Amino acid sequence: MPTPTVVLVHGAFTDAASWLGVIHELQKHDVSVIAPSNPLRGLASDAAYIASIASQIDGPVILAGHSYGGALITVAGAAENVIGLVYIAAYMLDEEESIGDLQGRFPSTELVDNLQRWTYPTRDGGTATEVTIAEKAFPRVFAADIATDLARVLAATQRPLCTGAFDEAAAVAAWRSKPSWALIAGADLAINPEAGHFGAERAGATAVEIDGASHAVVLSQPKAVTRVILDAVRSFG
DSSP, rough: OOOOOEEOOTTTOOOOOGHHHHHHHHHTTTOEHHHHHOSSSHHHHHHHHHHHHHTTSSSSSEEEEEEHHHHHHHHHHHHHTTEEEEEEOOOOOOOOOBBHHHHHHHHHOOHHHEEEEEEEOOSSSOEEEEEEEEETTHHHHOOTTTTHHHHHHHTTTTTEGGGGGOOOSSOOOOOOOOGGGEEETOSSSOOHHHHHHHHHHHHHHHEEHHHHHHHOHHHHHHHHHHHHHHHHHHOOO
């Protein structure tokens, strides 16, 4: 089998640049990698976008999703040439389960209490709601193990997530038919680490927890994240 291409899927409140350190590490290992920009407009539509990218890649693909990106790869992973899934501090949904459903199983995190609501115009002339993390809370809630100055820059450049994404149910759970790996951030204040362990155990994923890691583990510990992704890549060698 040819070496898989890794597609990195970012989550809410950030962008593809969050993967810069991981991309650098993967390229050092001669792994083909791309990190598309996630629309953040809804689970079904975002997953369809990621699936369309994966399906246009020549050869096998491994999808790696951070945070909300995990929900997307769960659905987009149904694409025929996707052979593995890697979840980094991410939501691992089951079929007919929403992010709200999964979060509701566990104690609420600080993220929920620090969301700021915004409205935006829709194509039909109406409005919809999206959320970011309150700027003052962002360093603590999202990036506690990142330098404060950098965390403040990240807070100012957040990409908002449509609130409808929290209630959309996953149409399929690709981990039911494809192998998966998971990294749980032990000090995550955005996604309860208990939810990460629950999802990984339910999926039969190969899982590792990094003590003290924040939700921004892809930025703070790119080498550790890369090791998990490389484990997935090499399993198909």
